[in-house]
Amino acid sequence: MNKKILATVTFFLLIFFIAETCHAGLINYQRRNRRGGAPAPAGGKASPAAAPVQKTMAKWMQILPSVTNQNEQRYDVNNDGKLQTAEVKTYLRDVLNVIDSKGGFTVNSEILKEYDKNKDGLVTREEARLLREHVAS
Structure with missing residues (x-):
């Protein structure tokens, strides 16, 4: 009789432990909002594809x-x-x-076409300002 009770209690403790472990990885949005964290995503889960793309971000990024x-x-x-x-x-x-050394670079790839603002086939020093920012980031 004692073995049955001990086995039953052990079984329920094991089930409780597994359930708590599974629940530990979930985000409790209500608790997070009460603490002042980031707002919960609209519609439940947030997807990386739904994140807004920065307008200054180059296509290759x-x-x-x-x-x-x-x-x-x-x-x-x-x-x-x-x-x-x-x-x-x-x-x-x-x-x-x-x-920097020659004053310009002939556009020979799709990557460089993004930086050739006046579409003359040459990336000049003035057009390279945004290019410098992207390389530095």
Whole structure:
């Protein structure tokens, strides 16, 4: 009889422990709001895709660009056909060095087209201001 009671109590404690462990990972939005935390997302769960995109954010910062020419191929270190953020920044730093020394850089990729504001096929020092901000971030 004592073994049955002990087994039953152990079983219920185990179930309670498992339920508490599962519940521990959930966010209690009511408690968080009472403490003054960030407001609960509208509609329940927040999705990363629903986050607003900054207007000054370059396209290559949002979506990994594909390698489109031999110039970009040199910077694709892992040879996966996509330029990761670090690879793009390395490429753009080299472009900035050329712009600083020669005064401009011929647009030869989709990445640089974003910075050629007057669409003349050349990224000048004035157009490179935003480029510098993106490389520094």
